[in-house]
Structure formats: C-alpha cells, structure tokens
Amino acid sequence: MMEDLAMHTLEILMNSVHAGAKNIKLEITDSAAKDELLISVLDDGKGMDEETAKKASDPFYTSRTTRKIGMGLAFLRGLAETCGGEFSLSSEPGKGTLVTASVQRSNIDTPPLGDIGEMMMETIQADGDIDYELAYVTDNGRFGFSTKEAKEMLDGVSILEPGVLLWIKEYINEGIKQVKEDIV
Amino acid sequence: MKSLEELRKIREAALKKVEMREGGKDYRVVVGMATCGIAAGARPVLNRLVEETAKKDYNCTVSQTGCIGMCVYEPIVEVYGKDGEHTTYVHVTPDMAAEILEKHIAGGQVIEEYTVAAAAAGNKEV
Numbered sequence A: 001m002m003e004d005l006a007m008h009t010l011e012i013l014m015n016s017v018h019a020g021a022k023n024i025k026l027e028i029t030d031s032a033a034k035d036e037l038l039i040s041v042l043d044d045g046k047g048m049d050e051e052t053a054k055k056a057s058d059p060f061y062t063s064r065t066t067r068k069i070g071m072g073l074a075f076l077r078g079l080a081e082t083c084g085g086e087f088s089l090s091s092e093p094g095k096g097t098l099v100t101a102s103v104q105r106s107n108i109d110t111p112p113l114g115d116i117g118e119m120m121m122e123t124i125q126a127d128g129d130i131d132y133e134l135a136y137v138t139d140n141g142r143f144g145f146s147t148k149e150a151k152e153m154l155d156g157v158s159i160l161e162p163g164v165l166l167w168i169k170e171y172i173n174e175g176i177k178q179v180k181e182d183i184v
Numbered sequence B: 001m002k003s004l005e006e007l008r009k010i011r012e013a014a015l016k017k018v019e020m021r022e023g024g025k026d027y028r029v030v031v032g033m034a035t036c037g038i039a040a041g042a043r044p045v046l047n048r049l050v051e052e053t054a055k056k057d058y059n060c061t062v063s064q065t066g067c068i069g070m071c072v073y074e075p076i077v078e079v080y081g082k083d084g085e086h087t088t089y090v091h092v093t094p095d096m097a098a099e100i101l102e103k104h105i106a107g108g109q110v111i112e113e114y115t116v117a118a119a120a121a122g123n124k125e126v
Helices: A005-018 A050-055 A073-082 A114-125 A147-154 A164-178 B004-019 B035-040 B041-057 B094-106 B116-125
Strands: A023-029 A035-042 A087-092 A096-104 A132-139 A142-146 B026-031 B060-065 B077-080 B085-089
Touching: A005 A023, A005 A035, A005 A073, A005 A096, A005 A114, A073 A096, A073 B035, A096 B077, A114 A164, A114 B041, A114 B060, A132 A147, A132 A164, A132 B060, A142 A147, A142 A164, A142 B035, A147 A164, A147 B004, A164 B004, A164 B041, B026 B035, B026 B041, B026 B094, B035 B041, B041 B094, B077 B094, B085 B094
Parallel strands: A023 A132, B026 B060
Antiparallel strands: A023 A035, A035 A096, A087 A096, A132 A142, B026 B077, B077 B085
C-alpha cells in the first residue's frame, strides 16, 4: 500500500500525464489552524465525460486497456474518507480534470506528507515537455516552483539532466521545509 | 538556501560536458516505473541512478518507462548502448543500480549475474 501522501499524489499526477496534459497545477494547502491538508491537481488533459468521471474513483473501473485495474483515484478517495476529509473530481472533455482530496491533519489515520521533492522529480522525469506549477501553502507562508521558470533559467539545457532533476528535488524539499509546520 | 540562479551554473556545467563529449551520451538507462515497478521498489532505484549519474557524471541519460510486461522481475533497469545493444537487469536494488553504472556505463562490462537471462536460468533449476 501507499505509505505517504506524496505517493498517492504521484498516482494522480501520472493520470494527468497519461491524459495528455501539457500543464499540471499541484497545490498543497497544509493548515494547522484549519486542521486540514488539501491536495489539488488540475490538468489540461483530455478530460472525462460526466459518466466516466462518476465511475473514475470506483475501484472496479479503469480506462486502461493494458489490464483491468487502476486504483489511484479509488485509493485517494478511500484515504480522504478514512481520514476525516473529502474527495472531489470534476472534469470536462477536452478541457481537463480537477481532483481534490483533503484529510484532517490530526487524524490518526492520516499518513505523513512524504517526499514531495522526490515525487516532483519523478513526475517531471516521466515527460520533460509537461510544465508543472507547484504551490505548497501553510499558515506561515507559501513556497512555489514552476518548471517554466526553471526551463527559462536552463535556456536550452534539458530539464531531464540528472544534475537538474536532483537540484529540483532538493530545491523543493528545502522550500517546503522553510514554511512547513509541525503536526500538532 | 538554494535559489533558481543555481540552475544557471548547472546549465553551464552541462553545456561544458556536452562540448567535451562532442554530442550525445553513449548510454540510455531506463527504469520501469509503472505501478508494478514502484511496488517492487523502483523509486529508490531511480533516485539512486539519478543521484549517482549527477555526482559522478556518467556518460548516460536516465529515464522512465511504463510496464515492460515482466512484473515478476521488477524493479527492472534496461541499459541501451549507442549501437542499439540492450541489456535487461532485473530485481535491481539501489546498490546494484550504483554497481551497474560503475561497471557497465563507466567500465563497459555487462554484469551477467544481474541480467534477466541469469534470473531465468536460475528459475529453471528450481
């Protein structure tokens, strides 16, 4: 099973990658005051019609043709429901998909956040052409990272260079640490 | 504290390396990162490959692929040479990944006992 929120989120990001997204926005709002951690993934991929969107978080449904299981959304919905939060999915064919899931920070079943830097490195590496905007927001402040900005700095050098990927992972984890609060 | 400016330095270093090599990298290292690979432990393997390649400047790119269709052998690392030759390493751990880079990418030696052929031969004996 998936041991942290980063791994759950990676599954959702991979759905966006497979849906042909060119831009993916990931926002994590981690608020001690509201006792809530909210993850939202917005993509401009191919989207789903209403009927498919309804079935998407059903553990017995998948759009995959290579095999008959696909559990990313079902696991995330299960996690949100177990941890005192909410899950929602909205999608429009041709426009994209928005997935949000929240958990109660203080809930005993809420897993740790996990390694967001590593997760971003992995999803960026899946396809260097996709652009990501990451925001991590707490009551203390906000950390943001955008691959577009990074690519401008790199000016032609691939974002998939191992040195660059490693830097991204460390940059994100350092930035998150600056604004992160301890679980109360 | 890291800053985006550091990317410029990384960029310059990368460009210098390209000049020295006169073109692309000799090897392509590919990790199976489908759910089956991740469940078997492909994430730490991929991370180690990226880290070691960045630190020791191995002559290869590191990338991901989906399910290779041999889930029982995951984590799988495939090494493609520039002449099209191709080696499949199976049940790879992070330490084995580091060894593959050192011996195969830097040294040009295939590590036979880690390959799918060796694993398949072992299964027959059992």
